[in-house]
Amino acid sequence: MDREFIAERQKGLQNYLNVITTNHILSNCELVKKFLDPNNYSANYTEIALQQVSMFFRSEPKWEVVEPLKDIGWRIRKKYFLMKIKNQPKERLVLSWADLGPDKYLSDKDFQCLIKLLPSCLHPYIYRVTFATANESSALLIRMFNEKGTLKDLIYKAKPKDPFLKKYCNPKKIQGLELQQIKTYGRQILEVLKFLHDKGFPYGHLHASNVMLDGDTCRLLDLENSLLGLPSFYRSYFSQFRKINTLESVDVHCFGHLLYEMTYGRPPDSVPVDSFPPAPSMAVVAVLESTLSCEACKNGMPTVSRLLQMPLFSDVLLTTSEKPQFKIPTKLKEALRIAKECTEKRLMEEQKQIHQHRRLTRAQSHHGSEEERKKRKILARKKSKRSAVENSDEHPAKYSNSNNSGSGASSPLTSPSSPTPPSTSAALGLSKRRKGRDICITSTSSTSTSTSTTSSSLASCEHRGFCPALTPGCEWCGPRGLAQFHSEFPKRNSEKSPNL
Template sequence: MDREFIAERQRGLQTYLDSITQHPLISTSLVVKKFLDPNNYSANYAEIALQQVSMFFRSDPKWEVLEPLRDMGWRIRKKYFLIKNKEQSKERFLLSWVDLGPDKFLSDKDLQSALKLLTNLSTPYLCPLVFSSTSESSALLIRPFSEKGSLRDQICKVKPRESHLKKYCNPKKSQGLELEQIKLYGRQLLEGLKLLHDGGLFFGHLHASNVIVDDDVCRLVDVENGILGVPSFLRPAFTQLRKINTTESIDVFCFGHLLYEMTYGRPPDSVPVNLFPSVPHSGVVSVLQSILSTEACKSGMPTVAALIQTPLFSDVHLKHSEKLQIKVRWGGGGGSEGFSASVRETVRSDWFFFSSRFPAD
């Protein structure tokens, strides 16, 4: 109980906690949050999710749970289940239950309309929603299950169904992609972002775990996250940068973060990035510098259209070369398919307002 020894121990414990909370994956884990803030993290979200999912299956008996996918994602208030349609026994689907986040700003009616819009989308670069349903506090979503996992699973060379922390906290075999893959995947991701932006929508949640690769085609997953009000994984990074002040600039910043991971096999330790390790393709580094360097973060992000025109991506041949678009009727039609222009502007402006002010969870 020597006073100096206790003070030294306190300093050591503080250093330990600081290092844990600075690690983006560990700091978001439920174990850490429960230890540091037990009052706000006492709810059993796995049990809540199970209750909600059980109620859904009673009302729609064609679906059957195959297994819960425990700790598959980083979000505390989001749980996953592998399910099947009894009428299509071979195909597997991913059911996700998520608590509505602090950034939710749409009314319940508009939220249902927005999700129905996303459920009806059919484009090559967006992973479709098969089913969506919302309650006062949560949403339930069904989409096809990818046996190969996400782009991050491919980079880290891990099995999709393992625990999120086990897969990504300290991967032993991760490595960057080949140049042709970087060019192809990067261009497809930019095309997916452009589709959303041209349709008046936004993403804000682009990272390697929200991309699946199917037959060499990248598809964006969890496009509905922003509408559901859940915070972005990279929000602690981009809210520190004053020049990131539009939803498009957020998506471009996230794209740069992902491009770095595709190149080097791991995400950057921090942003801005001023030292880019040598790689055999200088064109990648120039694009990374235009997004992640100190100068870029001070002067502002390039547009998605400008990135598509860079030498790295402009000559990429796409399978889906026809002009793609999201056909959205912004009001005038009424019913659940109508989605008014005022709601569209609320989606974009209010989401940015909230996402700049609330901490990630």
């Protein structure tokens, strides 16, 4: 096939994959993960969940499976089943089974004890767990089935039993909640987050699908996720910001996502958010800016107590008679603290790796840009020109040095048997001057009393710059005869042609 055609198709496929992976819901879809990484997502978790649930029913015969709820959640390793009690056939419950995650740092004993403590947690804004159990590899919890669904179902006008992609990926109508609903639901969620933080119980899994609606009351779901060590729904967002490095700050950042979704009826396109669309109240925008803006993501999140004092939530009156109750033994509190620190440490290491990778990517992109290529070409040309000029300057200097050394070491150029007449030497003399040379080699001839023998000697005289005057006998400054060029130059030629 044509190479250009193949390259064009590859580019189109890459653009298509980029669009899919930038969509937060599609990127977490099981089909997408299996396509991009088939080796790590080859297991059939529905069958694994059925095996675990069947083993559980052997010891608990009062429960019965009505039907599996296929893909109602976004997690690949978490499955849901519609349940009923044999002696109460009209009541419907939901069983959730989940595998262990990468942040499970509790020992098996502490993990199972904490899972079994969850049914004893009583709070007006926590959805109660009917039954909970765990083994060394997974956990199983049962809650009452709610026909109204979650807060996300209310925002998207969806049915709770429909698959996750069908409910939320492409909504027909985008509409946020009313201001009073935003204020009430937001205050209730912040109150339960503060309760968990005060108890030292890590959460980190706040999003609209984990908030169950019970009339006008919001109740938090899936407290077991942090014990299982499962990754957060918004982890790909807050892992980019190194200031969001505690589970408390993670909860506040996730609350910003939830508030944005309640206000505008859809999640933000990207985080941080540069500018917010018009909202029902400026107080809403103030809270969003403190949790989702560029400045907030760089400098850090406010505390839950600080959000409760902001004008959007400070005037909300909550009427509830139920007293919160959640007793955690001291030994398990210490185990939770250690597990929380390990989870935060892994988050910071991941943030560091992402930061280094982004710096490297920016440097490579900048280095490979067209502007940088032009700059490098210009610098290379300048460097080559500079080296060429330096080489051209060094070549005549070497040539002159060789001439100087040759004239100083050789015998006198004047033939002893044929002295050059002064007129011929003056007529044929060559005047050479060199810039920057400090040594002038002067030739002085001395004649002995005998006219048949003549001797010449070379002496050196030092001066700066050029010779002040043409020194007679100077090899570079004074006139030179033809006999000086060659010792065998015929004497008769000099005598016959004195003016040559």
